[in-house]
Amino acid sequence: MNTISNTHIVVIGNGMVGYKFCEKLLAKKKIGQQITLTVFGEEPRVAYDRVHLSEYFAGKTADDLTLASADWYADNGIRLFLSDPVVDIDREEKLVRSHHGHIVYYDYLIMATGSGAFVPSIPGVEKDGVFVYRTIEDLELIQSYARKARKGAVLGGGLLGLEAAKALLDLGLQEAHVVEFASRLMPRQIDDAGSRILQNQLESLGLQIHLAKSTQEIIGGDCIEGMQFNDNSILDVDMLVISAGIRPRDELAKIAGLETHPRGGIVVNNQLQTSDPSIFAIGECALAHHMIYGLIAPGYEMADVVATLLLGGEKEFLPYDMSTKLKLIGTDVASFGDPFIEEPACKTIRYENKAKGVYKRINVSPDGKTLLGGILVGDAEQYNMLLQTCKSRTILPPDSEDLILGSRGGEEAGAGVMSFPDDALICSCEAVTKGMICHEVSEKGNHTMDALKKSCKAGTGCGGCVPMVKDIISGVMKQNGIYVRNVVCEHFDYSRQELLDLVKMNGAKTYGAVLDEFGKGDGCEVCKPLVASLLASLWNENILQKDRAPIQDSNDRYLANIQKGGTYSVVPRIPGGEITPEKLIIIGQVAQQYGLYTKITGGQRIDLFGAHLNDLPDIWEQLINAGFESGHAYGKSLRTVKSCVGSTWCRFGVQDSVTFAIEVEDRYKGLRSPHKLKSAVSGCVRECAEAQSKDFGIIATEKGWNLYVCGNGGSKPQHAQLLATDVDKETCLKLIDRFLMFYIKTADPLTRTATWLNKMEGGMSYLKAVVVDDVLGIAAELEYDMQKLIDVYQCEWKEVVQNPELRKRFSHFVNAPVKDPSIAFETMRDQKRAKEWA
């Protein structure tokens, strides 16, 4: 192809694929290749992430969804015309003319016009209150109409339709209905059984689902008032979103005389050339291999093919795998290979758990050797592994049901990522194979995820492949005999665990001693708090004494959390959330005296915000005199043990959860660990304390207590798993001692218990073996170490309050006894908050 002189390329369409084409073209362009690139877009904004459109209703702004700013186009010399669709193509003269009258010459023309929503010709679709769900503008219209609507419906139970229905709920409609013509949801991705599970999940969110319904008419006057079906039933709704599929935007191609398919789509060959060799079509407007590829990954691949070709390379667009995995309204839905193939052409294995909302199906070849396809609903963790096993035709283990059930015999199921062939596609967004990653790791020494992201872009797209890439990294390193370890930072050539052992065996008690003995340089903000945490976990001496104050993370250093304006928050410990009226009054008085903002926390304590550094010792002195202790809200340490009222007051409670929560909190208060720790005790299975979302949670049973561990709230929620059943209090505490100490000793820095468990070889069964069955014979030592820490516990704030030397450190200026004059406050809902800087 012509790459010698300046090549003029015009892209029609500024959607995701059109943008990706520009990005790929720039990335692949070699020095000396001259290209003039012009882009026309119909929408008023630059390309945005349409895949995550629904997140617009969950609080994302149009800016958050933008793929590249207008500046990006300008900086790269791309002429971008927005709100300016191309209206005419002159193929003789090779010119395009836009709505605003711009006439641009092209050597190559790229049609990336995408698709529009398909609107079936139902009588009444023109009424007010009927919408499509395709662009940000559509969403804005829906949003404003929803303010006055009460009941909404979505026509179409496919992926987009279900997201639209959830959006209606999010917009505050009282009812949200889904109307689907087929007899199941997502008919193109999942089977009847999977659809039923998905339906249960969606109904529990409040969606109402109507299957096998054919809409005859949209009724009402100017505005929609309902939908009438061909079984004569009527659904009373005042708004409707149509999401009944997509229609390729091929109008312009038709006008230009390019070959299109009667059912829509610009016909292209394997090079994505249309019937005019200098015009290409990519994305959802193109009909390749007789089909429209309605997913983003094949669209990106098409962009890559054309960018490669135009720069003189060779590439073809091959039939693309349409396997998908998505998180639909919080539920995983995935399908891969041939999900619908039936016996006897295959052997189908199904697993269904209605209570947990999980459905899994795999189709194995009749000889049981290869995986042909499958469906996962509710839990798609095995998706990547199954997809690769399917694509690479890996020979299956004899018990192929292990692929979805996990092995019941101890060993992990499946042959693992290292058994994949080199051409297995690991990162499908950036087309990175296993072989490429192995090469990067062993030949080029790229041993970290960050290094790989830079060197071959693996994991930079959707990020779904990151866990597999990490597995390959450590797999290759193990194969090459490299000991896989995470060193702390440039100052310590050890992992956290190694350093802990060294510090313990050498009895080092100050940072200086640790650095002199095992490190180099001056330390930094990574290793200092890490060593501080180690020292606290090992010896539990006051964290502000000796040379330990300046190595504490800022919050620990001042025993308070730094907040806006450089002010601090004060959180006294309220074990189990139980507090006397007298103590409540004291907190109120202190807050009033120092002008603090007060708020009840999610962990059943009281936050006092906006304290000046200089005031902290006085505030705490009053609190301590009233019998309070530090709540350690600032530390990577035990925070709260939440409780319900249990049998004390609750008519359902079977055990005294408050008393136990207080005991647990008192036992572990002040305990320093790799990350903050939370706990809860519930008095019965109703679980009002939400113990299963905690690092360790205890739930009362008729016979005693169930202990759950390694749960996580936060940004990556994970339920805790059952460690022991029906144990008495004493056993329960013993197991927690062992569990926590084992975590403290082996977890990487800033790793939560859930992540720690996820990475643990052997997972929960190994953890159980160590903690409950004591297979390593370390239980006694773990209990002993914990008891030692508990015995030396002292309230840090009490020590500071009583020690004039330490008190002196709580002063904003070292040379003036005044508070920071730059802090300003403003009023909000009768309280005050730190003012934002202009």
Added chain:
Amino acid sequence: METKTQNAVTWHIACHINDIPEDGGGCALIDGKQIAIFNFARRGEWYATDNQCPHRQQMAVSRGMIGSHEGEPKVACPFHKKTFSLQSGQCLNDDSYKINTFPVMVKENLVYIGI
């Protein structure tokens, strides 16, 4: 000791050396300005910078943790962990930020800052 040659700085007494913790920092009010002072005891060096972090305009740099990156002394703002070179004031993890640095002189156990 700060090596930058400054023309016509005025030396201000900031504090006694014991007012700044070893291998830590403190803030002094000098001429109405908030100056962060750092005592690199392990190296026997002193540094001074603005106390305000330009990232979110918080007066908290002096409360940051000090350390080194490939030998270059630095401080990490406690607010969002932007780290700044104590020699150049340049932010080491975001080119768009920089803080001012000031020469420090220690004489008869007193810390002087040149502004």
